[in-house]
Amino acid sequence: MPAITLTINNELFSARKEQTILEIAREHGIDIPTLCHFEGLEAMGGCRLCLVELQGSPRPVPACITKAAEGMVITTSSDKLIEYRKMLVELLLAERTHTCSICVQNNNCELQTLAAKLGIDHVRFDYLHQQLPMDASRERFALDHNRCVLCLRCVRVCDAVEGAHTWDVRGRGSTSRIVADLDRPWGNSTSCTDCGKCVQLCPTGALYKKGATVGEMKKERSFLNRILERRRLAAQGRSL
Amino acid sequence: MNRGELAELAEATLQKQQACRLRLLVCCGTPCVAAGAEAVVAALREQLTGLGNLADLELVSTGCQGPCSRGPLLTVLQPGQPEQVWEKVTPELACTVLNTALQQQHLPEQNLLPQDWPFFNRQTRLVLANSGRIDPESLEQYIARGGYESLAQALHEMTPDDVCDGVVQSGLRGRGGGGYPTGLKWQLVRKSSGSRKFVVANGDEGDPGAYMDRSLMESDPHRILEGIAIAGYAIGADQGYIYVRGEYPVAAQRLRKAIKDAERAGLLGSRVLDSSFSFRIDIRIGAGAFVCGEETALLGSIMGRRGQPRIRPPYPAEAGLWGCPTLINNVETFGNIPSIFSIGPQAFSAYGNGKSRGTKVFALCGEVVNNGLIEVPMGIPLREIVYEIGGGLANGATFKAAQTGGPSGGCIPAEKLDTPVDYENLQALGSIMGSGGLIVMGEQSCMVDVARFFMEFCLDESCGKCVPCRTGTVEIYRLLSRICNGSASQRDLQTLEQLCVMMKDTSLCGLGAAAPNPVLSTLRWFRQEYEAHVKDRRCPAGVCSMNELPLHLLGEQLLQRISALRCDGEEY
Numbered sequence: 001m002p003a004i005t006l007t008i009n010n011e012l013f014s015a016r017k018e019q020t021i022l023e024i025a026r027e028h029g030i031d032i033p034t035l036c037h038f039e040g041l042e043a044m045g046g047c048r049l050c051l052v053e054l055q056g057s058p059r060p061v062p063a064c065i066t067k068a069a070e071g072m073v074i075t076t077s078s079d080k081l082i083e084y085r086k087m088l089v090e091l092l093l094a095e096r097t098h099t100c101s102i103c104v105q106n107n108n109c110e111l112q113t114l115a116a117k118l119g120i121d122h123v124r125f126d127y128l129h130q131q132l133p134m135d136a137s138r139e140r141f142a143l144d145h146n147r148c149v150l151c152l153r154c155v156r157v158c159d160a161v162e163g164a165h166t167w168d169v170r171g172r173g174s175t176s177r178i179v180a181d182l183d184r185p186w187g188n189s190t191s192c193t194d195c196g197k198c199v200q201l202c203p204t205g206a207l208y209k210k211g212a213t214v215g216e217m218k219k220e221r222s223f224l225n226r227i228l229e230r231r232r233l234a235a236q237g238r239s240l
Numbered sequence: 241m242n243r244g245e246l247a248e249l250a251e252a253t254l255q256k257q258q259a260c261r262l263r264l265l266v267c268c269g270t271p272c273v274a275a276g277a278e279a280v281v282a283a284l285r286e287q288l289t290g291l292g293n294l295a296d297l298e299l300v301s302t303g304c305q306g307p308c309s310r311g312p313l314l315t316v317l318q319p320g321q322p323e324q325v326w327e328k329v330t331p332e333l334a335c336t337v338l339n340t341a342l343q344q345q346h347l348p349e350q351n352l353l354p355q356d357w358p359f360f361n362r363q364t365r366l367v368l369a370n371s372g373r374i375d376p377e378s379l380e381q382y383i384a385r386g387g388y389e390s391l392a393q394a395l396h397e398m399t400p401d402d403v404c405d406g407v408v409q410s411g412l413r414g415r416g417g418g419g420y421p422t423g424l425k426w427q428l429v430r431k432s433s434g435s436r437k438f439v440v441a442n443g444d445e446g447d448p449g450a451y452m453d454r455s456l457m458e459s460d461p462h463r464i465l466e467g468i469a470i471a472g473y474a475i476g477a478d479q480g481y482i483y484v485r486g487e488y489p490v491a492a493q494r495l496r497k498a499i500k501d502a503e504r505a506g507l508l509g510s511r512v513l514d515s516s517f518s519f520r521i522d523i524r525i526g527a528g529a530f531v532c533g534e535e536t537a538l539l540g541s542i543m544g545r546r547g548q549p550r551i552r553p554p555y556p557a558e559a560g561l562w563g564c565p566t567l568i569n570n571v572e573t574f575g576n577i578p579s580i581f582s583i584g585p586q587a588f589s590a591y592g593n594g595k596s597r598g599t600k601v602f603a604l605c606g607e608v609v610n611n612g613l614i615e616v617p618m619g620i621p622l623r624e625i626v627y628e629i630g631g632g633l634a635n636g637a638t639f640k641a642a643q644t645g646g647p648s649g650g651c652i653p654a655e656k657l658d659t660p661v662d663y664e665n666l667q668a669l670g671s672i673m674g675s676g677g678l679i680v681m682g683e684q685s686c687m688v689d690v691a692r693f694f695m696e697f698c699l700d701e702s703c704g705k706c707v708p709c710r711t712g713t714v715e716i717y718r719l720l721s722r723i724c725n726g727s728a729s730q731r732d733l734q735t736l737e738q739l740c741v742m743m744k745d746t747s748l749c750g751l752g753a754a755a756p757n758p759v760l761s762t763l764r765w766f767r768q769e770y771e772a773h774v775k776d777r778r779c780p781a782g783v784c785s786m787n788e789l790p791l792h793l794l795g796e797q798l799l800q801r802i803s804a805l806r807c808d809g810e811e812y
Contacts, residue, residue, distance in 0.1 A: 044705070045550075045551045045706070045748055046705050046706045046707065046748065047706070047707055048706055048707055048708055048746045048747075048748070051746055059745050059746075059753070060745060060746065062551065062748075065551050066551075083738075083742075084742050084745065084746055087738070087739065087742050088707050088708065088742075088746065091707055091708065091711040091712060091715065092707060092711070094711065094715065095707075095710075095711045095714075124735055125711075125715045125735070125739075126715060126718050128711075128714060150704065150710070168546075169546065169704070171704070172529065172531075172701075172702065172703050172704045173699060173700065173701065173702035173703065173704045173709075173710055173713070174699065174702070174704065174710055174711060174713075174714045175704075176704035176710065
């Protein structure tokens with residue numbers, strides 16, 4: 001595997017050629033916030049939180065999907081990037097109704113952690129207060145659209161790992177919604193295998209196990225470690 | 241068909257046309273049909289049938305002739321006489337013209353357009369050379385005007401590398417808005433390795449007020465097919481796709497017929513023009529998503545996936561349709577290709593200004609006297625387009641701004657009217673060339689309201705994949721609405737600017753990155769209007785209703801009302 005050298009935050013690092021900027025940064029303990037990204041799933045580049053500045057590029061580039069190249073000069077944190085990340089998280093908080101105090105995932109939520117880390121104490125935008133439905137028709141799990149951030153981890157894990165492709169997206173823009181099968185209640189889905197991978201990967205309390213009350217939903221992802229690690233390495237042309 | 245037969249057919253059709261003592265061209269472009277062109281054609285056809293369908297009289301239903309607001313249009317060609325065009329033709333007027341022409345009398349001057357009308361005279365028609373001159377459904381008429389000759393020339397006299405070099409020399413740049421050098425793109429795809437290669441024509445035109453691509457596809461479909469086939473030969477592809485917007489059924493139907501006719505004549509399909517080159521073209525119809533004009537979303541849509549952009553790189557030139565190298569250009573770009581080879585790359589690059597060569601088709605609309613489809617050399621001053629070709633503003637209004645590039649573009653203010661219209665100069669003004677929509681606005685237009693209109697469009701059309709575009713458009717729209725209804729504060733103006741800059745920098749694809757352009761460019765040139773809305777709660781153009789109050793005024797008003805009440809709730 002050819003090695004390359006690149007500069008991240010004024011420090012020189014060597015890396016393998018097929019690695020993304022995000023992987024290299026994380027290997028060396030440099031923190032880049034992410035939300036839609038999940039190691040081992042195909043990168044989507046939708047949440048834009050992992051944007052980093054790349055010398056020579058007129059706009060910031062997403063670290064999760066940009067492959068490292070020889071001689072890249074990257075800055076992972078600057079006043080501008082932090083401001084952008086804050087605004088992006090604020091946009092997410094304003095988009096749907098994220099009321100932590102009544103959420104099953106309070107204290108275990110990735111969106112909440114991100115907001116706290118970025119020091120967001122208020123949202124400068126209008127709350128859109130969309131009154132979205134819930135789908136509790138499945139026996140063991142439920143979906144609350146009001147907490148969904150459309151990271152599409154559920155769609156990707158269901159398609160690529162479970163192979164069921166139960167989840168997909170309906171509509172576009174701000175009216176996008178996660179749908180089961182061809183937009184039927186989750187309970188009527190014939191393709192869903194009840195494996196729960198989507199529920200465990202969901203960063204917020206949008207997908208959760210029934211029976212959990214405020215703050216009780218903790219996501220258990222260790223059973224996916226091996227398969228996702230294998231997929232991550234395969235994307236770089238390596239094996240376990 | 242081989243090359244000799246092609247030349248013979250061209251010659252024979254041309255002779256037949258020259259032998260006509262009278263040729264009547266009725267514009268059957270969509271605006272003219274809406275204005276009643278079909279009745280005109282029917283009346284003329286009846287008259288001609290009554291005369292016994294003489295061989296030396298020809299009636300042609302053509303594509304768009306240009307001045308769309310003046311339809312239906314009738315062009316009369318008689319040997320040895322200058323051509324004459326009538327506007328707003330009724331069936332009666334058309335029959336009078338026909339009869340007087342047959343009796344060799346003086347033709348009626350009612351609704352006759354002047355011979356030296358700048359709308360026609362100031363244009364340079366390369367891409368639109370056949371638009372409005374031929375029946376779009378007739379292969380012979382296209383061939384009679386030199387059609388497929390460029391393809392024959394490429395196949396028989398040039399190597400694929402020569403073809404790419406020719407396009408590079410011509411200086412042609414992408415006409416869809418990006419302005420990437422077309423020749424360079426062709427060379428890139430040619431050099432990419434893949435088991436198969438594809439050519440895709442982007443006909444998913446969706447900007448409000450733009451209809452260049454539709455007119456071209458409807459008026460001269462064979463020109464696009466020829467351009468795509470030449471591209472296929474140059475890059476080594478055997479399959480092409482034309483992605484037509486779902487709202488353009490006529491364009492799709494004409495292209496379908498054109499493909500069938502061309503395949504029957506051996507101009508497409510296996511062994512094109514008796515060479516070893518085989519090439520097929522298929523149509524793909526969009527389903528009403530503006531974002532599918534973005535190249536990666538368009539490719540996804542062709543492959544049957546959700547029409548959503550993906551991050552580039554890899555660019556389609558390396559990995560496009562099904563992972564194969566794919567050349568994707570706008571239909572107008574392909575429309576330029578036959579012209580480049582018929583007049584020669586040097587002659588083509590003689591038109592234009594700086595790094596922008598050739599001509600550009602614009603859909604001129606808004607408050608100008610002459611609305612319609614025009615083609616002008618790059619670098620023409622905006623003033624000439626608005627005041628000479630467009631005939632100035634309607635009802636004596638004063639020019640305020642011109643909007644180019646639709647929802648991805650910006651406004652050009654009156655003081656920049658002398659700017660040459662080309663890629664670099666428009667970009668320097670914070671606008672873009674775009675696909676060619678050109679909306680002229682007078683002092684009756686409120687620029688905040690215009691920005692809000694375009695933001696509403698982007699809000700509707702955002703695909704929802706990335707956060708800044710999905711939610712940012714909604715928030716910007718709400719801020720602009722507040723400014724328009726008078727309830728905005730200075731802080732809102734500040735938030736608006738922050739959000740626009742952030743969206744431009746962070747969005748995933750061109751749609752989101754360009755969506756704040758109408759706001760940013762109006763903020764740049766018409767900031768005083770925003771200030772007037774916010775500070776003085778006044779809309780200078782008198783468009784916005786301003787019937788709501790900002791929070792601090794609302795509080796004051798409430799306090800006043802409360803203090804005017806007695807403690808029992810009754811008024812003093």
